[in-house]
Amino acid sequence: MTATDSMQEYLAEAYRLAYYQPDSPYISTSALAEVMHVSAPAVTRMVQRLKDAGYLEHEPYRGIRLTERGEHEALMNIRRHRLVEAFLVNVMKYGWHEVHIEADNLGGTVSDSVVERMAKMAGNPRRCPHGEPIPSADGVMPRIYDAPLSEAEPNTQYVISRVNTHDADKLAYLGKLGLKPGSAFTLTTRAPFNGPLQLDVDGEPVVIGHELAGALRVCSADEFALA
Numbered sequence: 001m002t003a004t005d006s007m008q009e010y011l012a013e014a015y016r017l018a019y020y021q022p023d024s025p026y027i028s029t030s031a032l033a034e035v036m037h038v039s040a041p042a043v044t045r046m047v048q049r050l051k052d053a054g055y056l057e058h059e060p061y062r063g064i065r066l067t068e069r070g071e072h073e074a075l076m077n078i079r080r081h082r083l084v085e086a087f088l089v090n091v092m093k094y095g096w097h098e099v100h101i102e103a104d105n106l107g108g109t110v111s112d113s114v115v116e117r118m119a120k121m122a123g124n125p126r127r128c129p130h131g132e133p134i135p136s137a138d139g140v141m142p143r144i145y146d147a148p149l150s151e152a153e154p155n156t157q158y159v160i161s162r163v164n165t166h167d168a169d170k171l172a173y174l175g176k177l178g179l180k181p182g183s184a185f186t187l188t189t190r191a192p193f194n195g196p197l198q199l200d201v202d203g204e205p206v207v208i209g210h211e212l213a214g215a216l217r218v219c220s221a222d223e224f225a226l227a
Contacts, residue, residue, distance in 0.1 A: 001052075032064070090123060095175070148218075158184070161181060
């Protein structure tokens with residue numbers, strides 16, 4: 001059975017959840033329902049469809065786990081979405097805060113050959129505009145190593161790795177501060193009791209609240225390169 005657009009979306013979200021919890025390949029159906037913004041019965045119905053089609057396994061009390069077939073389908077969906085985002089930003093000059101929904105709308109309509117042309121025109125990026133790694137054409141996801149800015153050590157230089165939000169207003173604000181993936185900065189001070197953080201971005205002081213800092217993931221320059 002060929003995966004429908006809806007099935008691909010569920011598989012991609014399931015993969016993303018599992019990718020960022022390296023201790024177990026299983027995820028809960030409740031976690032999947034939360035990220036998909038649907039009810040528990042809706043997830044149960046979709047999980048059964050995906051299981052019947054051979055895309056995942058479901059074990060009571062452990063959760064769901066993608067099969068090899070399901071993982072490949074998820075990675076191709078993620079690759080298509082992130083490359084479309086990169087094309088919209090790098091080639092069509094959209095703002096990085098504008099492209100998530102546009103990529104959702106386009107992702108199911110463009111062919112694989114068009115996506116690969118988009119990738120070439122966008123410079124064959126290894127990360128999407130929000131810093132997420134882009135799987136290779138043969139279905140290999142680069143492993144990233146980063147941590148929340150809110151937990152970073154002061155007096156240390158970092159690079160913005162990823163931004164864990166699709167909120168357009170937050171992304172636009174972070175862009176104005178110069179805090180986009182690949183941007184280097186120094187964390188100068190971090191106030192106690194979840195207080196604000198002060199950064200040095202290209203010689204300019206930038207103050208950011210603790211909550212928003214938690215949406216930014218940081219790493220070293222070498223780690224950002226995904227070598």
